[in-house]
Amino acid sequence: MAALAATALAAMLLPSPLIAQEKAEKPTPASIVQGAPKTDWVAIDPADLLVMTLAPDADGKDREVIIQLMPAPFSKGWVENIQTLAKAHWWDGLSVYRSVDNWVVQWGDGEEEGGTPKPLPTGLNVVPESQYVDETVAAKPEEDVIVLWHPRPELVDAYAESATFNDGWPIGLQIADGTRVLRRWPVHCYGSVGVARDLSPDTGTGAELYAVIGHAPRQLDRNIAVVGRVIMGMQHLSTLPRGTGDAGVYETLAEHTPIVSVRLGNELAEAPRFEYLSTSSDSFAAYAEVSANRDDSFYKVGAGGIDVCNLRVPIRPVKDD
Amino acid sequence: MAALAATALAAMLLPSPLIAQEKAEKPTPASIVQGAPKTDWVAIDPADLLVMTLAPDADGKDREVIIQLMPAPFSKGWVENIQTLAKAHWWDGLSVYRSVDNWVVQWGDGEEEGGTPKPLPTGLNVVPESQYVDETVAAKPEEDVIVLWHPRPELVDAYAESATFNDGWPIGLQIADGTRVLRRWPVHCYGSVGVARDLSPDTGTGAELYAVIGHAPRQLDRNIAVVGRVIMGMQHLSTLPRGTGDAGVYETLAEHTPIVSVRLGNELAEAPRFEYLSTSSDSFAAYAEVSANRDDSFYKVGAGGIDVCNLRVPIRPVKDD
Numbered sequence: 001m002a003a004l005a006a007t008a009l010a011a012m013l014l015p016s017p018l019i020a021q022e023k024a025e026k027p028t029p030a031s032i033v034q035g036a037p038k039t040d041w042v043a044i045d046p047a048d049l050l051v052m053t054l055a056p057d058a059d060g061k062d063r064e065v066i067i068q069l070m071p072a073p074f075s076k077g078w079v080e081n082i083q084t085l086a087k088a089h090w091w092d093g094l095s096v097y098r099s100v101d102n103w104v105v106q107w108g109d110g111e112e113e114g115g116t117p118k119p120l121p122t123g124l125n126v127v128p129e130s131q132y133v134d135e136t137v138a139a140k141p142e143e144d145v146i147v148l149w150h151p152r153p154e155l156v157d158a159y160a161e162s163a164t165f166n167d168g169w170p171i172g173l174q175i176a177d178g179t180r181v182l183r184r185w186p187v188h189c190y191g192s193v194g195v196a197r198d199l200s201p202d203t204g205t206g207a208e209l210y211a212v213i214g215h216a217p218r219q220l221d222r223n224i225a226v227v228g229r230v231i232m233g234m235q236h237l238s239t240l241p242r243g244t245g246d247a248g249v250y251e252t253l254a255e256h257t258p259i260v261s262v263r264l265g266n267e268l269a270e271a272p273r274f275e276y277l278s279t280s281s282d283s284f285a286a287y288a289e290v291s292a293n294r295d296d297s298f299y300k301v302g303a304g305g306i307d308v309c310n311l312r313v314p315i316r317p318v319k320d321d
Numbered sequence: 322m323a324a325l326a327a328t329a330l331a332a333m334l335l336p337s338p339l340i341a342q343e344k345a346e347k348p349t350p351a352s353i354v355q356g357a358p359k360t361d362w363v364a365i366d367p368a369d370l371l372v373m374t375l376a377p378d379a380d381g382k383d384r385e386v387i388i389q390l391m392p393a394p395f396s397k398g399w400v401e402n403i404q405t406l407a408k409a410h411w412w413d414g415l416s417v418y419r420s421v422d423n424w425v426v427q428w429g430d431g432e433e434e435g436g437t438p439k440p441l442p443t444g445l446n447v448v449p450e451s452q453y454v455d456e457t458v459a460a461k462p463e464e465d466v467i468v469l470w471h472p473r474p475e476l477v478d479a480y481a482e483s484a485t486f487n488d489g490w491p492i493g494l495q496i497a498d499g500t501r502v503l504r505r506w507p508v509h510c511y512g513s514v515g516v517a518r519d520l521s522p523d524t525g526t527g528a529e530l531y532a533v534i535g536h537a538p539r540q541l542d543r544n545i546a547v548v549g550r551v552i553m554g555m556q557h558l559s560t561l562p563r564g565t566g567d568a569g570v571y572e573t574l575a576e577h578t579p580i581v582s583v584r585l586g587n588e589l590a591e592a593p594r595f596e597y598l599s600t601s602s603d604s605f606a607a608y609a610e611v612s613a614n615r616d617d618s619f620y621k622v623g624a625g626g627i628d629v630c631n632l633r634v635p636i637r638p639v640k641d642d
Contacts, residue, residue, distance in 0.1 A: 217631070310479075
């Protein structure tokens with residue numbers, strides 16, 4: 001087999017003494033992430049993690065999916081609903097009931113009860129129609145707005161006036177006069193988790209969720225709420241057989257993947273611990289610049305740009321020293 | 322289960338009398354494709370198709386993947402090599418040996434012979450390092466260049482100065498003076514098939530191929546040759562278990578997916594027949610505009626733009642009248 005893109009990927013994911021030696025003076029995205037000081041990493045609160053355990057696969061292997069939930073100000077009631085549903089163990093015994101290639105897998109109430117919807121817990125929020133966050137510019141000096149939300153020069157966006165990262169999340173921006181942010185919203189990338197809904201004005205409760213398993217469906221931005229992203233176990237969703245019914249829903253219950261349990265990370269005996277590379281750190285700035293301008297032993301032509309969904313925010317398990 | 326994005330997808334993929342009625346005056350990408358006249362569809366020559374038959378899956382179901390090969394001027398010797406390899410039945414008995422989530426699956430010589438490379442057929446081309454096509458502007462009037470390769474206004478590109486479609490394929494452009502195309506190249510999207518290679522100046526023979534199974538890895542453009550795209554059976558590649566060895570290579574031969582055969586479409590008793598929506602047709606122009614500005618019963622906020630990999634070229638089996 002050819003080393004290929006195998007080589008490229010090895011360079012990205014694995015510490016390779018050979019490659020590190022070859023281009024000691026040519027940083028790669030991986031070398032920058034590996035070299036980022038511990039102080040540039042931000043711990044993720046286990047209360048912001050959702051741990052979904054699927055039934056073991058055909059070989060009896062465990063399947064665990066970990067989702068990081070969207071923080072304020074974009075959480076807007078949906079994430080609180082998801083926490084309520086998780087605490088009520090509402091998803092336990094339900095299923096992944098839909099899978100569409102290059103689109104989404106979706107889970108929740110797969111009509112296990114023969115078409116009778118499972119009752120929702122009380123106290124769920126009715127969520128506003130839009131996931132926008134509009135800036136109250138007068139509330140803070142304009143320079144702060146620019147510093148906080150300034151678009152990254154490497155990012156060229158087809159779906160928003162510009163794009164950036166806020167607190168570790170990819171964000172679309174509407175901008176006035178080239179400088180002032182008017183509106184912000186989270187965007188759909190590979191691995192993003194969103195809230196399934198019926199036709200507008202329905203906005204979904206958060207009980208039915210999907211994960212993106214293909215090219216970023218950015219046309220969904222601002223139309224459906226993004227409430228998180230898969231940070232571990234993505235392969236347990238992306239490799240599920242595609243459904244052959246209408247809209248990729250499985251035709252038989254036997255094809256559904258049972259959900260054993262969904263729990264908040266802080267409810268587990270051993271809370272999962274992850275950290276992300278601060279998107280306001282110098283390390284992330286260097287990572288973005290090098291990612292947009294690849295120049296190393298494998299890449300000969302740098303693109304000069306990158307899209308916001310291809311600049312993956314580095315996330316890793318916390319290792320004890 | 323919520324209709325969700327199920328509804329959106331149904332609207333995109335299925336003829337839905339309800340939705341069609343609701344927005345009779347609001348075209349969707351699907352309604353435009355469905356309404357495109359037969360004359361806007363271009364037949365794909367079966368000689369440009371590669372039919373890969375994988376071993377049946379665990380349930381004994383057949384797995385067939387059909388790949389459309391890249392035409393001139395971008396084929397540049399690689400595609401001829403692939404045709405030579407297919408005619409020699411070189412891939413028969415080899416395997417899919419690598420799968421990396423949100424990256425690629427890769428096939429060819431998975432060292433079935435215990436590390437001894439399978440000999441290649443004679444007569445393979447040595448392929449030039451770059452997949453660029455530089456324009457000989459003097460050869461045709463400047464207005465022809467503009468008409469032929471003018472970027473689509475809906476497409477905003479992060480990786481090239483602009484992007485368009487040539488003969489049904491997504492293409493990156495380098496442009497001078499805002500009008501004159503200097504250089505063109507095919508781009509990596511979901512489902513694109515490329516030529517695995519070792520470190521440059523190696524350019525690969527075409528014997529080891531990969532298909533993109535995640536967000537468009539556009540940083541590979543101009544660095545690795547794109548030689549085709551999967552047009553049917555993509556799920557047989559995208560759902561393969563991810564490899565757990567270095568760079569996603571499977572750790573054991575038992576995990577490989579055997580390739581039963583790879584044949585050119587015109588060598589089969591029943592040649593596969595497909596057609597694509599002409600990317601220079603009025604139908605495609607309308608499809609692009611509506612895709613970039615969704616406004617229907619599901620989508621409330623149009624993005625105002627789209628990226629070249631999200632504007633999928635419609636391809637369908639030819640149906641006899």
